[in-house]
Amino acid sequence: MSQEFQGTNPDSPLCMRFWTHMFGNGIGSLRVIIFDVNTDEDKVIWQISGEAGNAWYQGQVPIASPSPFKIVFEGVVGANNLGDIAIDDISIIQGACPSAPQVAAGNNGDCTFEVDECGWTNPGPRERADEIDWVRTVAADNRAPSRDHTIGTAQGFYMTLPRGSVQRGGDRAWFVSTTIKGSSDPMCIAFWYFMYEPFIDPSGPSLGSLMVYISFEKDGTSVLEPVWALKNHQGPNWMYGQARVQNDDDFLVAFEGTWGSSRGNGFMALDDITLFTGDCSTMPEKAMTSKADCDFQRDACQWKNTTTDSDFRWTTASISRRPANLPDHTFGGPIGYAYFDVFNQAARPQSLTFTSPPMDKSEDGTPICLTFWYAYFGASESTKLKISREIWSLDAANIGTQRPEWQFGQVQVNTDTDFRVSIIGMASNGGFAIDDIKTYGGGCRLRPEDAVSNGEETTTP
Ligand SMILES: [Ca+2]
Ligand SMILES: [Ca+2]
Ligand SMILES: [Ca+2]
Numbered sequence: 001m002s003q004e005f006q007g008t009n010p011d012s013p014l015c016m017r018f019w020t021h022m023f024g025n026g027i028g029s030l031r032v033i034i035f036d037v038n039t040d041e042d043k044v045i046w047q048i049s050g051e052a053g054n055a056w057y058q059g060q061v062p063i064a065s066p067s068p069f070k071i072v073f074e075g076v077v078g079a080n081n082l083g084d085i086a087i088d089d090i091s092i093i094q095g096a097c098p099s100a101p102q103v104a105a106g107n108n109g110d111c112t113f114e115v116d117e118c119g120w121t122n123p124g125p126r127e128r129a130d131e132i133d134w135v136r137t138v139a140a141d142n143r144a145p146s147r148d149h150t151i152g153t154a155q156g157f158y159m160t161l162p163r164g165s166v167q168r169g170g171d172r173a174w175f176v177s178t179t180i181k182g183s184s185d186p187m188c189i190a191f192w193y194f195m196y197e198p199f200i201d202p203s204g205p206s207l208g209s210l211m212v213y214i215s216f217e218k219d220g221t222s223v224l225e226p227v228w229a230l231k232n233h234q235g236p237n238w239m240y241g242q243a244r245v246q247n248d249d250d251f252l253v254a255f256e257g258t259w260g261s262s263r264g265n266g267f268m269a270l271d272d273i274t275l276f277t278g279d280c281s282t283m284p285e286k287a288m289t290s291k292a293d294c295d296f297q298r299d300a301c302q303w304k305n306t307t308t309d310s311d312f313r314w315t316t317a318s319i320s321r322r323p324a325n326l327p328d329h330t331f332g333g334p335i336g337y338a339y340f341d342v343f344n345q346a347a348r349p350q351s352l353t354f355t356s357p358p359m360d361k362s363e364d365g366t367p368i369c370l371t372f373w374y375a376y377f378g379a380s381e382s383t384k385l386k387i388s389r390e391i392w393s394l395d396a397a398n399i400g401t402q403r404p405e406w407q408f409g410q411v412q413v414n415t416d417t418d419f420r421v422s423i424i425g426m427a428s429n430g431g432f433a434i435d436d437i438k439t440y441g442g443g444c445r446l447r448p449e450d451a452v453s454n455g456e457e458t459t460t461p
Contacts, residue, residue: 002071004037005063010188010278011242013064015097016071018090023054024083028076032061037068048104050078056088060100062110063092064188064276096190096242098150098274109177109189109253109275112150113157119178120273131171134159134257134270142267149192149238149271158194158271161208161257169206169261170297170333177253180275182216186246188280189227189253193241194269197233205232208260208331209295210268212243216251224254224301226289228282232260238271242283258297260331290439292356292370292421296328297336302357303437306422314340314354314425317433329373329406329435341377341431349382349428355420362415362441369444370413370421372437375404378430385432387411388422394451396430404433409451412443 008014020030032046046061063071075085098112099105111118113136122133139147140154148156161173180187189212197207212228228243245253253275257268282288294301296316305314317323317335328336342350362368376383376396383396392411413421425432446453 001035001073005065005069005071007067007069008064008278010064010066010280011283012094013062013096013188013276013278014092015060015095016063016090016092017058017060017097019056019058019088020048021054021056021086021088022048022050022083026078026080027083027085028078030085030087031072031074031076032059033072033074034063034065035070035072036065037070039067042072046099046104048101057101059104060097061104062096062099062274062276064096064278066278096188096274096276098272109180109273111273113148113159113271114150117159121176123174123176129172130174130256132162132173134173134175134255135162136160142269144196144198144236144267145194145238145269156271158269160270161259161268163259163266168333169208169259170328170331170336172256172258172297175255175257175270176215179250179252180245182247182249182251184246184248185277186244186279187275188242188278189245189273189275190240190242190280191255191273192238192271193230193234194238194267194271195230195232195234196236196268197266198236199265200233206260206331207232207266208258208268209256210270211256211258211289212241213254213256214245214247214251215254216247216249218249224298225291226293226301228287229289229293230284230287233266240283241287242280243287244280244282258331288441290359290368292359292437292439294437295330295336296338296435297330297333300338303338304355305352306355307352309350309352312340312342312350312352314338314352314423323431323433324377324404326375326377326404326433329375337433337435339431339433340425340427342427343378343429349426352425353388354423354425354434356422357420359415359419359421361418365416366441367412367414367443369410369440369442370437371408371410371440371444372423373406373435374409375406375433376430377404377433378427380427380429382426382428383430383432384426386424386426388424391453392446392451393454394448396432406435408447410444410447411451411453412446413439
């Protein structure tokens, strides 16, 4: 048993490395246990059973605990006394590391990809989750990254988003964990990512995106919640990513890689995934997500049409039904946005509402900035888009271009109470499309210039 350690900082767990030797047919098992000094509880974090050959090998395990703790090595004697377990050279360094060897991690989500995918899987075409698959490759077979993250050599393995089978910008690959046990204690998922676009053309970076979701069942429906998201070029090196996940029920973690239009010359890869307990913050900070964020590539996320009129509604574009051949804003694909259209000269102006999931009030009362892209078509007098309660409103008739084009909008939303955001479209002969809704902490100015606010500051509860 170790000395007593202080509780670890949730953003800075420890990595314990040690060498072990387990030889003889009577070998039992070796475990590493975290003993919580406050609650007297034991938690097995690493475990290996049986003979491992007459050789030393290195084990490692992430150590994270909110309260003071001791680390325990526990050797269990096997069926007979033929054999010895030895440990040597224990070192503890700052920073998360995936459990190793893989067999000791027990399919808990940790993976270095040196042996296999550790139970992470690629959904196939039948599951209709994605179009392509992540591929485990040795660094030597790739132009970039030229080294993996775990061992830092060309002989190391990582997961890469392949380009060969990609049909179009917007093609996605999912990578899904084994079931993670739900808990009221928050967990942290940490990983290393590589998002590199060597040549950025004048139209700007367009590598694509890497997102992390948790997926779980709630009230009989499956919910997909983004917990981490980054777009486009992030530099020519491996970068550290971290996201907080907390769910009372069992859940899956899913990485989603999506190619943008620069798929021809970009690189995306993933290595050294590890999960540990703790209330960590998002790293890098710009990868933070909110429940209202949606790029509409898969579906409308947690946004819902709440119009009661059954003739017209907010919906997602499909190949057979989309307005004015408008391409998606995110990746320039044929679909991947939400819209409504009303083309009925006789009809009175319709008012159609699109409502966000419930959003929590902020702890310190700082507002958020809601940003989005919109396009309109059929700019008659009555074509309007508003964000409730009239904190943002745009009259399409005042602008008037012929072809629908994506334009940027943003509005500050106060968060002193729990709230929802509603986007209300009005038209008798036209409509609006919406894409890439994203929220950021902090206030912001009204955009575009022609949008008006009637001064009300709160949104509908
Ligand atoms: Ca797939
Ligand atoms: Ca690796
Ligand atoms: Ca989109």
